[in-house]
Amino acid sequence: MINLVKEKNPMPEQDPMVRNKNFKEVSTGYTADMAINEAMRCLQCRKKPCTGGCPVRVRIPEFIARIAAGEFEEAYQVISTTSSLPAICGRVCPQENQCEGRCVQGLKGEPVAIGRLERFAADWHREHGSGEAAAQADSNGRKVAVVGSGPAGLACAGDLIAKGYGVTVYESLHKEGGVLAYGIPEFRLPKDIVSSEVSALKDRGVCFINNAVVGMSMTVDELFEDGFEAVFVGTGAGLPQFMNIPGENLLGVYSANEYLTRINLMKAYKPEYDTPIQISRKVAVIGGGNVAMDAARCAKRMGAEEVHIVYRRSMEEIPARQEEIHHAIEEGIHFQLLTNPVAIRGTEKGYVCGLECVEMELGEPDASGRRRPVEKKDSNFVLEVDAVIMAIGTRLNKLILETTENLSANSRGGIGAEEETGATSCPGVFAGGDAVTGAATVILAMGAGKNAADSIDRYLEKRV
Amino acid sequence: MYEIISKRRLNSTITWLVIKAPLVARKARPGQFIILRTDEYGERIPLTMAGHDSEKGTIDIIYQAVGKTTLLLDQFEVGDALLDVVGPLGRPTEMEGLKRVAVVGGGTGNALAYPIAKGMYDTGIQVDMIAGFQTKDVVILEEEFRAGTSNLYITTDDGSYGEKGFTTDKLKALIESGEKYDEVVAVGPPVMMKFVCQLTAKYGIKTVVSLTAYMVDGTGMCGGCRVVIGGENKFACVDGPEFDGQLVNWDELIQRNSFYKEQEQEDMVHVCRLTGGVRCHD
Numbered sequence: 001m002i003n004l005v006k007e008k009n010p011m012p013e014q015d016p017m018v019r020n021k022n023f024k025e026v027s028t029g030y031t032a033d034m035a036i037n038e039a040m041r042c043l044q045c046r047k048k049p050c051t052g053g054c055p056v057r058v059r060i061p062e063f064i065a066r067i068a069a070g071e072f073e074e075a076y077q078v079i080s081t082t083s084s085l086p087a088i089c090g091r092v093c094p095q096e097n098q099c100e101g102r103c104v105q106g107l108k109g110e111p112v113a114i115g116r117l118e119r120f121a122a123d124w125h126r127e128h129g130s131g132e133a134a135a136q137a138d139s140n141g142r143k144v145a146v147v148g149s150g151p152a153g154l155a156c157a158g159d160l161i162a163k164g165y166g167v168t169v170y171e172s173l174h175k176e177g178g179v180l181a182y183g184i185p186e187f188r189l190p191k192d193i194v195s196s197e198v199s200a201l202k203d204r205g206v207c208f209i210n211n212a213v214v215g216m217s218m219t220v221d222e223l224f225e226d227g228f229e230a231v232f233v234g235t236g237a238g239l240p241q242f243m244n245i246p247g248e249n250l251l252g253v254y255s256a257n258e259y260l261t262r263i264n265l266m267k268a269y270k271p272e273y274d275t276p277i278q279i280s281r282k283v284a285v286i287g288g289g290n291v292a293m294d295a296a297r298c299a300k301r302m303g304a305e306e307v308h309i310v311y312r313r314s315m316e317e318i319p320a321r322q323e324e325i326h327h328a329i330e331e332g333i334h335f336q337l338l339t340n341p342v343a344i345r346g347t348e349k350g351y352v353c354g355l356e357c358v359e360m361e362l363g364e365p366d367a368s369g370r371r372r373p374v375e376k377k378d379s380n381f382v383l384e385v386d387a388v389i390m391a392i393g394t395r396l397n398k399l400i401l402e403t404t405e406n407l408s409a410n411s412r413g414g415i416g417a418e419e420e421t422g423a424t425s426c427p428g429v430f431a432g433g434d435a436v437t438g439a440a441t442v443i444l445a446m447g448a449g450k451n452a453a454d455s456i457d458r459y460l461e462k463r464v
Numbered sequence: 465m466y467e468i469i470s471k472r473r474l475n476s477t478i479t480w481l482v483i484k485a486p487l488v489a490r491k492a493r494p495g496q497f498i499i500l501r502t503d504e505y506g507e508r509i510p511l512t513m514a515g516h517d518s519e520k521g522t523i524d525i526i527y528q529a530v531g532k533t534t535l536l537l538d539q540f541e542v543g544d545a546l547l548d549v550v551g552p553l554g555r556p557t558e559m560e561g562l563k564r565v566a567v568v569g570g571g572t573g574n575a576l577a578y579p580i581a582k583g584m585y586d587t588g589i590q591v592d593m594i595a596g597f598q599t600k601d602v603v604i605l606e607e608e609f610r611a612g613t614s615n616l617y618i619t620t621d622d623g624s625y626g627e628k629g630f631t632t633d634k635l636k637a638l639i640e641s642g643e644k645y646d647e648v649v650a651v652g653p654p655v656m657m658k659f660v661c662q663l664t665a666k667y668g669i670k671t672v673v674s675l676t677a678y679m680v681d682g683t684g685m686c687g688g689c690r691v692v693i694g695g696e697n698k699f700a701c702v703d704g705p706e707f708d709g710q711l712v713n714w715d716e717l718i719q720r721n722s723f724y725k726e727q728e729q730e731d732m733v734h735v736c737r738l739t740g741g742v743r744c745h746d
C-alpha cells in the first residue's frame with residue numbers, strides 16, 4: 001500500500017519558544033505509527049536513486065520496506081550492514097544533499113523522510129533490541145591502534161573488532177566521540193546516544209584509552225614499537241581559525257570550538273558543573289555552517305536576548321543543513337546576511353561591546369561556482385553585542401604530521417591518504433575523516449573509517 | 465584514574481603532589497604541563513610538572529590553592545584518585561647551546577621555575593636561581609633549589625628572609641656586578657615577568673617566560689589560550705607555554721587572565737561557605 005501524501009510526516013518537536021531555553025532534544029522522533037505511515041510513501045524504486053546519494057550506500061528501500069511491515073529490528077539490521085552509526089547519521093546527515101536529495105518523491109513533493117526513518121529504526125533498536133552483539137570473528141591475536149574517537153575512529157574500530165583484531169582507541173580528550181561529544185549540542189544529538197555507541201564497542205572488546213594525546217603522550221612510531229601492526233589516524237580537523245581583524249582578543253570573543261566545548265563537553269549549561277562561560281546578552285556568531293547554527297542556538301539557550309548569525313553571502317549559499325537553519329529561525333535567531341565583520345570593538349576594560357560590519361553584494365561566481373561577495377562602499381555599521389563567536393571553519397592540527405616519521409601531507413594541509421583505502425605514505429599507517437579531507441561530515445568520516453578497516457585487514461593479511 | 469601517591473604541604477597554600485600517571489611520566493620533559501580534572505563536575509586546569517619518575521610512572525605537581533578547583537584538589541589525600549590527567553602538553557624548555565642562565569621565580573612561579581632550573585642544571589648548565597617571595601612564611605623549595613641549581617638567591621619583599629627587595633633588584637645587581645648570562649628565564653606573576661623583561665631588554669639578554677593563559681583542551685583545539693607574541697596570535701598550549709618575553713603583549717595577557725574573575729569569585733564563596741570544599745551534589 002502506498003501513501004500518496006506529498007509531504008513528509010511532520011516531525012514532532014518541542015515548541016520553539018520553549019526549546020530555546022532548554023538543552024533537551026528538539027525533535028522527539030516519530031512514533032511507530034508515524035514511521036509506518038511515512039515508510040509507505042516510499043515507491044520502492046528499483047534503481048534506488050536514494051541509495052546512490054548516500055555516501056555509505058545504505059540499502060534504503062529495503063530498510064524502509066521493513067519499517068512499513070512493522071519489522072523495526074529487521075530494518076535496523078539492514079541499515080547496520082553498511083552504516084555504523086545510524087542513530088547519529090539519521091539525526092545529523094545533510095539529507096537534502098544526499099539520500100533525500102535523490103528521492104523521486106522529491107520531484108513533485110517532499111522526499112521520503114529517509115533520515116527520520118533511519119533514526120526511528122536505530123532508536124527502536126536501542127530501546128527494544130535484543131542487545132545481542134553483532135557477529136564477530138574469533139580473535140586473530142593481532143593488534144591495531146586507532147587514534148581519535150570521532151565517527152571515523154569509532155567506525156574503524158567497530159569494523160576491525162568484527163574482523164577479529166584487538167583494537168585500542170587513543171583519544172586526547174577525557175571523553176570519546178570527537179565532534180559528536182564536544183561540538184554537536186545535546187539538543188541536536190543527545191550525548192546518551194554517543195555514549196551508547198561507545199559502550200557497545202567496549203562490550204565488543206574495543207579498548208579505549210582517553211587522555212592520550214598521540215604525538216605527545218606517545219608517537220605513532222611508538223605505537224608500532226608497542227606491538228600494534230597498523231595504526232588508523234582519525235584525529236579530525238580541530239584547529240580553530242580566526243579572521244585576523246582588530247579586537248579578536250577582547251574578552252567575549254570565542255572560537256566556536258571553545259564555546260561549544262565549554263557547553264557540550266564541559267557542561268557549562270548545568271549549574272552543578274564548574275566550567276566558566278560568559279553569560280552574554282547580545283551575541284554575534286560569524287559564519288553560516290552547522291557550527292555557526294549550533295553556536296547561535298547554544299548562545300540563545302544560555303540566556304542571550306539577541307543572537308545574530310553574521311554571514312557574508314545570502315541564504316542561497318548558506319552551507320548549514322536546511323533543518324538547522326529552519327530551527328534556528330524558529331528559535332528567534334536573527335540572520336544578518338550579506339554582511340562581513342571588519343573589527344570588534346571593546347570597552348576600556350577590554351570587554352566586547354560591538355561588531356563593526358560592512359554590507360556585501362554578490363558579484364561574479366568564483367572558483368567554487370558560488371557568487372563572490374564584494375564589499376559595498378561606505379556601508380559600515382556597528383552591531384551592538386557583548387560576545388562574538390567565530391565559526392569560520394577549522395584547519396588541521398599538525399601534531400601527528402610533525403611527530404610521525406615519513407608521513408606526508410596532502411595539498412590541503414591534511415594527512416595525505418588515498419581516498420579509497422586510507423593508505424598514507426607510511427606503511428601500516430592509514431588515515432581518514434576530517435584529518436584528511438578538512439571539515440566535512442559525520443557520514444563521510446564514518447565511511448572513511450570503514451574503508452580503512454577493510455584495507456587494514458587486506459594489508460595485514462598479506463603481511464602474515 | 466590517577467592515584468595520589470604522596471602529598472606534602474610546602475606552605476599554607478602551596479602543596480606538592482605525586483600522582484600516578486604512567487603514560488605521562490614516560491614522555492615528560494622539563495617545561496611541560498598536564499591538564500587535570502578532579503571529578504565529573506570539575507573543570508580542566510593546567511599545572512606544570514615539577515618533576516617525574518618514568519620508572520615509577522609518577523609525575524609531580526606543585527600547586528597553589530587559589531580558587532575552586534585548586535581548593536577541591538586540596539581535599540584529595542594519598543590513596544584518592546583524580547578522574548583525569550592528560551599530558552605531557554606544551555613544548556619542553558629549550559636548553560641547547562646554553563652555558564649560563566639566571567632563572568627568576570616569583571611566588572608560586574617558583575614552582576613552575578623549579579623544573580626548568582633543575583632540568584637545565586641537570587644537563588650541566590650553570591644556573592643562578594633568584595627566588596622571590598612576599599615574606600618568610602611563604603618561602604618554598606629552598607632545599608630543592610639549593611640542591612638543584614648552582615647558586616640560590618632568595619629575596620623577600622619585606623626583608624623577613626634572604627635579601628630585602630624584588631627579584632628584579634637582585635637580577636640587576638648580578639648583571640651589574642659582571643655576571644654574564646646567555647639567557648634569563650622568568651616565571652611568576654605577569655607583572656613581575658614584564659618588569660624582568662624590561663630590565664633584561666636594556667642589557668640585551670634574551671629572556672624566556674612561561675605564560676599562563678586560560679586553557680581548556682591543551683591541544684590547540686579551542687584557541688582560548690591565545691597570546692600575542694611579536695604582534696601575532698599564538699596558542700600558549702601548543703606553541704608555548706614558554707615564549708620570548710620581550711615579544712609578549714603583557715597588557716593583553718593580564719586583561720585576558722581576568723576574564724572569568726567574577727564567576728570564579730562566586731565559585732570560591734560556594735566552596736568555602738556551602739560545602740567546605742567538598743561537593744554536595746553527589
Ligand SMILES: Cc1cc2nc3c(=O)[nH]c(=O)nc-3n(C[C@H](O)[C@H](O)[C@H](O)COP(=O)(O)OP(=O)(O)OC[C@H]3O[C@@H](n4cnc5c(N)ncnc54)[C@H](O)[C@@H]3O)c2cc1C
Pocket residue numbers: 092093094147148149150151152153170171172173176177178179180183184212213214215234235236237238260290291294321397399400432433434435439440441442443445
Ligand atoms: C559544531 C559542529 C557541528 C557539526 N554538525 C554536523 C552535522 O550536522 N552533520 C554532519 O554530517 N557533520 C557535522 N559536523 C562535522 C562532523 O562532525 C565532522 O565532519 C566529523 O565529526 C569528523 O569526524 P572525524 O572522526 O574525522 O573527526 P572528529 O569528530 O573531529 O574526531 C577526532 C577525534 O580525535 C581526537 N584527537 C585529535 N588529535 C588527537 C591526537 N593527537 N591524539 C589522540 N586523539 C586526538 C579529537 O579529540 C577527537 O575526539 C559538525 C561539526 C561541528 C564542529
Ligand SMILES: Cc1cc2nc3c(=O)[nH]c(=O)nc-3n(C[C@H](O)[C@H](O)[C@H](O)COP(=O)(O)OP(=O)(O)OC[C@H]3O[C@@H](n4cnc5c(N)ncnc54)[C@H](O)[C@@H]3O)c2cc1C
Pocket residue numbers: 497507508509510511512513525526527528529530531532533534535572575576675676677678679680705721722724725728729
Ligand atoms: C601552562 C600552565 C601551567 C600552570 N602551572 C601551575 C603550577 O604549576 N602551579 C600552580 O599553582 N598553578 C599553575 N597554573 C595556574 C593554574 O592553572 C590556576 O591557578 C588554576 O587553574 C586555578 O583554578 P581555580 O579554579 O583553583 O581558581 P580560579 O579562581 O578559577 O582561577 C584563578 C586564576 O587562575 C587562572 N585560571 C583559572 N582557570 C584556568 C584554566 N582553566 N586555565 C588556565 N588558567 C586558569 C586565571 O588566571 C584565574 O583568574 C598554570 C597555568 C598554566 C596555563
Ligand code: SF4
Pocket residue numbers: 053054055056057058060083089090093095098099100114115118443
Ligand atoms: S546515512 Fe545519511 S545519507 Fe545515508 S541514508 Fe542515512 S541519512 Fe541518508
Ligand code: SF4
Pocket residue numbers: 041042043044045048049050051060061102103104105112114
Ligand atoms: S528514491 Fe525515494 S521513493 Fe524511491 S526507493 Fe528511494 S526513498 Fe523510496
Ligand code: FES
Pocket residue numbers: 678679680681682683684685686687688689690699700701702
Ligand atoms: S587550550 Fe585550547 S587551544 Fe590551547
Ligand SMILES: [Mg+2]
Pocket residue numbers: 507531532533728
Ligand atoms: Mg576555576
